Amino acid sequence: MHDACGVVGISFNETGNNVAKSIYYALYALQHRGQEAAGISVHDGKAIRTHRGMGLVSEVFDDAQIALLRGQVGIGHVRYPTSGRSCIENSQPLLVKFKDGAIAIAHNGNLVNSCQLRENLELAGDIFYSTSDTEVIAHLFVKELLRYDLQEAVRALMRKIVGSYSLVFLWGDTVLAVRDPLGIKPLCIGEIDSGIMVASESAAIDTLNGRLIRDVMPGELVVIRHGEMKSYQLSRLPHPAHCIFEYIYFARPDSIMDGRLIYEVRVNIGANLAKEHPANADTVTPIPDSGITLAVGYHQYSGISYRECLMKNRYIGRTFIMPDQSMRETAVRLKMNTIRPNIEGHKLVLVDDSIVRGTTSRRIVDMVRKAGAEKVHVRIGSPPIMAPCYLGIDMASREELIAAFKTVAGVEAVINADSLGYVSHKGLVDAVGIPKENLCMGCLTGLYPVEIPGEKCMAAQTKLSEYIVKATEDIT
Template sequence: MREECGVVGVVQFDEEPHPVPSALRIYYALYALQHRGQESAGVTVHDGKEPHTLKGMGLVPEVFNKDELVGLKGNVGIGHVRYSTSGDSRIENCQPFIVKYKSGNVALAHNGNLVNGYELRDQLEAEGHVFVANSDTEVLAHLLVKELLKYDPVEAVRNVMKQLNGSYSLTIMIDDMLMAVRDPVGFKPLCFGTIDSGYVVASESVAIDTLNGKLLRDVNPGELLIFRDGEIESYQLFEEKYCAHCVFEYVYFARPDSIIDGQLVYKVRERIGERLAREHPVDGDMVSPVPDSGITSAIGYAKESKIDYEESLMKNRYIGRTFILPGQAMRETAVRLKMNTIGQNIKGKKVVLIDDSIVRGTTSRRIIDMVRNAGATEVHARIGSPPIIAPCYLGIDMASREELIAAHKTIQGVEAVINADSLGYLSVDGLVESIGIERDHLCVGCLTGAYPVEIPGEDMCQRRQLKLNEF
């Protein structure tokens, strides 16, 4: 499963340049959000006169060097880490995306996906707009500039949001004014807090922690924040009836130490494990996580089931970009390179293996085979989320419907493919209750096939959001 994006915004209200430059703070915050995107990273700061940008392909420490960062002058700035995709990973698509227009500069960092991105781009092209990249972010920039030519920033953002369908957590700089926007249903996380003499906005609260800041709260769905003259102005541009927080942030994406929409991810995962133990008990000898994503749920499962928590798989902490040659032998080596079995722990045992989710099933199969070969007498798979039966259109690049194993097979079918002695998925209710947020305020589109926003060719869920024209 591929990860998505992370956004940051920092403003410092001192007269003098702050001892820790904004660019450096953004750099640290991006480090804390690195798990949200490893393909590219970027920082744009504004010194009151003009913006300065550093961006490039690679991990945060590869893209930035100290001298360049410290040389980026400005008390306000935004940052971005971008997920890895095989598709269109060109330097032009790196963010922040900066444009110049009549009245100045606009810089944007975006996490999410516009369902009507292509439509909007077509409309803009029909009006004569030209594009240099192929990202939603460029579309957002053009829409925003168009409105800024006629309206003040608040109206401009409102008018842009009226046209958007999809997920977006944004940090924006209009010249040196920092703003943050979250879509009306709050798909993707976005929160803010204080740092000494300033503020920070970020995709996850861990970025605020890293800066020794204090989390104030989540940005509300539909809310626009403007950080101006030492103050935070809040504009609730859209009053949502229901939210649609992505459940997979809790299940997999977010760091366990982040608090998202009021819920500590660690606690959610632990409750998932406990619930899973109740929904799918098994008479096992040991409970083991598939590291790292299964760890916290496995702790919960062990606690609830009173079965010993014991590691059976060890993950190589150093596996980054590697390469393998073609051939079956090599493919197995590749798996072993990433994950090794601890034979003595497993031998002769009935192992309860906890993972967060199953996408294609191929990795699960390989891992279960490894555990069996290491001597387990039984392997029972317990999954901390319901079957993924439909694709995500809201910013998570998981897999196409064809590739999703649970879109085509019954649970028994999946059990057979992954070669488990038994397979237990968490129920949708179980997941919702573990998260601790009402189902009406969560997106479970990929788990049910019914989405909280209108998606051409897909169902719309009952307690649905307003359509665009109803705003």
């Protein structure tokens, strides 16, 4: 599974600050949210300058490029593609020029009606140079800005686009941040030395030695200029629909979302997993890295010793060349290797965050059996993934999802485990500490917070546009 993207926006209130460098470090902190491409746009007092490229933040930028991006205000983006091909045209920030100037835009999320919107725009004569839904948002937004003032333009945009979107715009010397009315993807605001920033996760604010102020509210527009912030609430839905997988897997354990430290949430999930699915074992061990905190929770609740049994190679990059068939095992061991003395003769509880296709779990179970494990009990920190994600996570199609077609016993047999236990929906929701009506659990239940052709929708949220309201100003 891959997250779609990470976004950052920073506005300093004093001259002499180099915003590009701060954005660069913040993007580094968000690198886990996207490794395909990275980019930064800054306003240098006269115009927007952008540099973007394919690869990791460290591959796209060097000192010379950062030095060319001079300014006090800017935005940044790391990308993993869920809509649109993997190519430089689809990397962000995306810059659009129009009669009244230029706007750079960075987007985390996925629109479910972008094909229809794009077709309408193309029929009206609009020309696109990328295949991403972000360009659709940019065209629609510019059209509304030419007709209305800023708040009305964002409100009109929100009525048209459906899906998940945490957006940051650079409009002249102003950063705009917009979160979709359901707050599906995260976005938060922080105070940094002589400035204000927004970012997908609070870990980016920590990296700049800043202070988390709060989350951007679902349906909120935040306007930041010269380090000062204004906020406008543009929609009031009865329930948000935060992506539950941010809590299970995507977000960094050191990030805080909705007042909850992700690390603590994951420890709680692991504890509930132990409560619901105890095992006759002597060792709890994680599948690194995402199983680590869940395994800590399992160990704390069950009292079973925690020991690392698998080592992940963190230096395998995108350019890793898969060897031919005869070298497949070498490739697997290169990515993940066993600590044999910790495994041999032991009864293991192997903890992971999710099972998507089942192939990785099977490989790892076989690996620890080969290293001498007496028993392998697999425990999973999410309920079975039954349905695809249309809202910004690159997961798999329904046909590829093992739990869409097999019972728990069937999955247990495929992955060759002695027992398999998933945390229940209740165990997960209790651990997160947010009422289930306020969470998106579409991939776990098949019930989505927005209308998607051929899928079931949570009834109360089918008429999103009715909840777009006249802006209420709230200066924080």
